[in-house]
Structure formats: C-alpha cells, structure tokens
Amino acid sequence: MGRRRPGTPTLEEVAAHARVGRGTVSRVINNAAGVKESTRRNVQRAIEELGYVPNLAARSLAGRRADAVALVMTEPDWRQFAEPFFSEIVRSLGDALTDTGIQLLLTLVRSDAERQRFLEYARGGRVDGVLLMSVHAGDRLPDMLAEARLPTVLLGRRSGEEYVSYVDADNIGGARSAVSYLLRQGRREIATITGPLDLYAAQCRLRGYEEALASAGLEFEQTRVAESDFTAESGRHAMAELIQRHPDIDGVLAASDTTAAGALEALRAAGRRVPEDVAVIGFDDFSLAQRTEPRLTTVRQPIEEIGRAMVRLLLEEMEEGAVAWRHVILRTELVIREST
Structure with missing residues (x-):
C-alpha cells in the first residue's frame, strides 16, 4: 500500500467526525444493511464535509473490475x-x-x-x-x-x-458577484468577454453578467459582449474589438484567467491603465492570475x-x-x- 497523502482523510477520521464506529462507516460506504437511516445520513454528511474518497482496492468488490x-x-x-x-x-x-x-x-x-x-x-x-x-x-x-x-x-x-x-x-453566481463588485467600485461602462457560447458554463457566466447589470438598473447591450475561446489570443482580439466599439469601457469581466491576461495586453497596447482606466476581472484563479501585471482579480473555482x-x-x-x-x-x- 502507498503512503497516505498529507491531508487525505481516513476512514477513522470520518468515523470520528460522524461520532460512530469504523465498522459503521464501512457498512455505509458498502451500502450494507443494518444501519439506521439517520446514522447513514450522518456518515454521508461526514464523508461529504471531509472530502473522503473510499479505497475500492481495499474492499471486496462483486463482479469483475478493470480498476x-x-x-x-x-x-x-x-x-x-x-x-x-x-x-x-x-x-x-x-x-x-x-x-x-x-x-x-x-x-x-x-x-x-x-x-x-x-x-x-x-x-x-x-x-x-x-x-x-x-x-x-x-x-x-x-x-x-x-x-x-x-x-x-x-x-x-x-x-x-x-x-x-x-x-x-456556480458560474452564474460567480459572474454576478464579479460584476456587482465592479458596480460597487463605481464602474458603469462594463463589458464582458465570454467563452465559447456552445458551452453551458460560458452561457451561465454571461447570464450572471446580465443579472448584475439588471439589478443595478443598467441596460444590457449586446455590443458590450465579445466571444472568445478561452485563449489569451482570443482575449486580446475581443478586448481590442470592445475598445473600438466602446472607448468609454471602464470595466470588463473575462470568462477565464487566460482570456483576461490577453485582455490586459490589449488594454496596455491601447494605452489604457489597469485599474485606473479599466478594471479587469478573470475567472478560475489559476497561478497565472498572480503572474499578470497587475495581478488579476478573479473568480475562484474550487x-x-x-x-x-x-x-x-x-x-x-x-x-x-x-x-x-x-x-x-x-x-x-x-x-x-x-x-x-
């Protein structure tokens, strides 16, 4: 058996968290009979909260497995x-x-x-x-x-x-919180660079942008929306296009950190200061977000x-x-x- 990774919860820790015995946790994981429904729910809640992943190799499994x-x-x-x-x-x-x-x-x-x-x-x-x-x-x-x-x-x-x-x-909620933050900062000419709109995540982030504008009494304008494919190159092109359409843009939500990095390059090339002239928010919170200039405000996905x-x-x-x-x-x- 390999060594357990630091921070990986054990069966014993789940049992302690749920205040039951190790055997009870094992029976719940194996969906065995003889466990009260309230206890089963308590153990399942502990598994969820700790992020425990059962070790299938340690169990006797019915039927052939490819592992x-x-x-x-x-x-x-x-x-x-x-x-x-x-x-x-x-x-x-x-x-x-x-x-x-x-x-x-x-x-x-x-x-x-x-x-x-x-x-x-x-x-x-x-x-x-x-x-x-x-x-x-x-x-x-x-x-x-x-x-x-x-x-x-x-x-x-x-x-x-x-x-x-x-x-x-929660792509809708994440985008909504980002645009709401820009609005609280006094930004009113906010654009967005979406991901590919045949992806539901990109549609949801666009919806969150729309909902935040609506809650502030601002009208949604399709011309303030540019589509990207999540790459930095597409972010550069989309941002340049948005600046040309709306020179008054003072905020932008990009649907990924990579897209936002491309947008920052386009803004710099256009002589716009970030955040003084245009505030920029990404989505993901990968290590890239801390390497951009300036460092990127972003929506963290877990x-x-x-x-x-x-x-x-x-x-x-x-x-x-x-x-x-x-x-x-x-x-x-x-x-x-x-x-x-």
Whole structure:
C-alpha cells in the first residue's frame, strides 16, 4: 500500500467526525444493511464535509473490475489542451484517485467515429466508469454512455436540463458577484468577454453578467459582449474589438484567467491603465492570475473540490449500479487583487 497523502482523510477520521464506529462507516460506504437511516445520513454528511474518497482496492468488490476509469476530453480544438484549466482538472482528479487503487486513463474523443469507438471500448469492460469534461451543447456521448448503463460523471453540463450526473461551479453566481463588485467600485461602462457560447458554463457566466447589470438598473447591450475561446489570443482580439466599439469601457469581466491576461495586453497596447482606466476581472484563479501585471482579480473555482466530488459521485455509481443521477454545484469566491 502507498503512503497516505498529507491531508487525505481516513476512514477513522470520518468515523470520528460522524461520532460512530469504523465498522459503521464501512457498512455505509458498502451500502450494507443494518444501519439506521439517520446514522447513514450522518456518515454521508461526514464523508461529504471531509472530502473522503473510499479505497475500492481495499474492499471486496462483486463482479469483475478493470480498476480503471477514463477521463474523456471532448474538446475539438487542440489549442484548448494547453490552457491551465485542463492541467488543473487532471491534477485534481488524479489526486482524488490516489488512494483508491484505480488508474486514471486519459482519452481524447473529437468525432462521431471516435465516440463510437470509445463506447465499444468502455462497454468491453476495460474501464469501470467515465469522467467527461469540455462537453459542448448537443454532444451525444453522455447519452450514449447513459444508455449503455456505464457510470458517468460530467464536469459541467450541456444545458440547464442535464440529467447525467455532473459537478459544476456556480458560474452564474460567480459572474454576478464579479460584476456587482465592479458596480460597487463605481464602474458603469462594463463589458464582458465570454467563452465559447456552445458551452453551458460560458452561457451561465454571461447570464450572471446580465443579472448584475439588471439589478443595478443598467441596460444590457449586446455590443458590450465579445466571444472568445478561452485563449489569451482570443482575449486580446475581443478586448481590442470592445475598445473600438466602446472607448468609454471602464470595466470588463473575462470568462477565464487566460482570456483576461490577453485582455490586459490589449488594454496596455491601447494605452489604457489597469485599474485606473479599466478594471479587469478573470475567472478560475489559476497561478497565472498572480503572474499578470497587475495581478488579476478573479473568480475562484474550487478545482480540488470539483475533482473530489467528481470522483466521489463516480465511485458511488460504480458501487451502487443503477442510481438516481446526482447534480452538485459548488460555490465560487471572488479574489480581489490589483487589476480592480
């Protein structure tokens, strides 16, 4: 057995937190009979609060296991794989799986032929479950996996009507809090650079921007919205376009830190001072946000918690078989730095 990572909760710690015995926690994890419903709920709450991930390798599992799960990236644009979001998510998922005895397999699926090929691979028992990220609107792969009864958890959602299990950040609330902060700072000519609008996360961040303006009695103007693909290059182009349309812009919310970094470059090239002339807020809070000039105010996504929650939901589906789909939305936090 490998050494336990510092900070990784143990079965004993869950038991202490729930004020029950170690055996009771084990029975709850294994969905065994003989546990009162109130006790079961108490243990499940402790597991949730501590972020405990069961060690499947230490348990006797019914049926054949591959002891592997697939992380499937469905992003058709190869440039996106260079963005910090992908590496951060992969790291958080790998950390969450460290003590489970389960291998994380990275797979790229970008075409219908690749979707079908992956489905047959997964149905062949080569993986026990699937983690999906960067799923765009209309992607059929989650439906195909659900129809094949393969345990599946999405990072984000395809729409507000998503039925497959997912973990998401509160994108609407995060964007709303960012724009509300700009408004409290006296900014009134606020623009936004969105992500690709066939991603539901980008739609939600745009909605949060709109809601914050509406709550302040300001009218939403489509000309103050520019779309990007989350890259720095697209952020530069979008910001230059917005300045040309509206020279009076005094604030901007960018849908990612990378996009915001590109926007900062465009503002500098246009002779605009940040934050004196234009305040800039990003979204993610990766290490990049502390390397920009000035350092970036941003909406922090709880990446570690997202990884733990995705793994927890997937392990539950793998253990319990057919279960009701679970939806988890995690809170964001506005981190104030020098760009505002």
